[in-house]
């Protein structure tokens with residue numbers, strides 16, 4: 001059973017896993033994830049922010065630097081968008097050899113309705129100067145990772161920062177951002193892996209050379225060893241997940257299902273292009289059937305799917321596989337890399353039908 005791959009997990013990793021929880025997979029049933037069930041990833045501590053004195057500072061290579069209060073941001077044009085967020089480390093704990101970090105299985109995902117003001121008009125008002133190449137987003141949280149003390153910061157090329165769908169969000173699922181999701185403001189970059197969506201945002205700085213911060217230039221690269229710089233991780237690879245059918249066995253989480261017509265359901269997403277196909281296998285990937293796709297929620301959210309399975313008594317391994325309109329799909333076996341990122345290998349769910 002594949003969970004055996006996690007046997008090297010340490011108490012330090014358990015400490016991270018207890019802070020940063022995943023989506024209980026049965027919550028894939030909700031098109032919009034109820035807030036407390038959305039996954040969480042917080043590298044350092046949740047900062048203590050006083051909304052009354054907090055300001056967003058926009059500066060660097062701009063003609064007119066400025067500051068905005070939370071009220072000032074809320075007074076600007078607003079937009080609400082359903083967006084699927086997934087941590088780039090989702091699937092890490094299923095890699096062998098073991099990669100030491102937040103030990104995600106497959107549950108570091110969620111979909112929320114983010115409300116905020118579009119970033120592009122704000123950058124246009126500031127006046128991005130010629131020669132600008134990237135926009136750096138600075139969070140208020142600070143800590144040490146990779147032996148380097150730093151604030152959590154990430155950058156985007158100017159053209160990506162200027163895309164219509166990029167938001168500065170101050171609300172989620174109709175409520176003010178809770179502390180764990182970035183109160184009072186976070187960046188939302190639909191289609192990109194989680195690390196891009198900087199929480200507790202306080203600074204937006206336009207720069208004229210590529211940003212070299214640790215979370216940008218060292219972490220989140222596809223590479224074979226520590227000595228390699230590698231390729232930066234950007235958009236979300238396709239993935240499909242099943243709502244686990246039937247009832248679980250407490251410890252192993254393997255499933256017990258009653259024989260008969262079982263409706264299998266799940267969600268599928270990709271940050272590169274719309275989901276075009278979801279296939280399901282009941283025999284561990286030997287044979288596949290196409291699932292029926294629901295209407296999309298938005299251009300940037302997961303898509304529901306269903307398939308009726310005539311379950312006869314026996315032992316099965318259910319698998320599902322997503323393919324997007326750009327032809328990206330999921331490998332059957334995990335592809336190892338040093339950072340333990342982008343493991344979108346197909347899900348396997350052992351099921352006993354009785």
Ligand SMILES: Nc1nc2c(c(=O)[nH]1)N[C@H]1C(S)=C(S)[C@@H](COP(=O)(O)O)O[C@H]1N2
Nearest residue numbers: 039040041042043087139152194195198199
């Ligand atoms: N400031 C800040 N922003 C951050 C992080 C962080 O630790 N600090 N974690 C990032 C990572 S790695 C992920 S996967 C997402 C998780 O967002 P969520 O906790 O709202 O689901 O936030 C990103 N934004």
Ligand SMILES: [Mo]
Nearest residue numbers: 087088194195
């Ligand atoms: Mo992440």
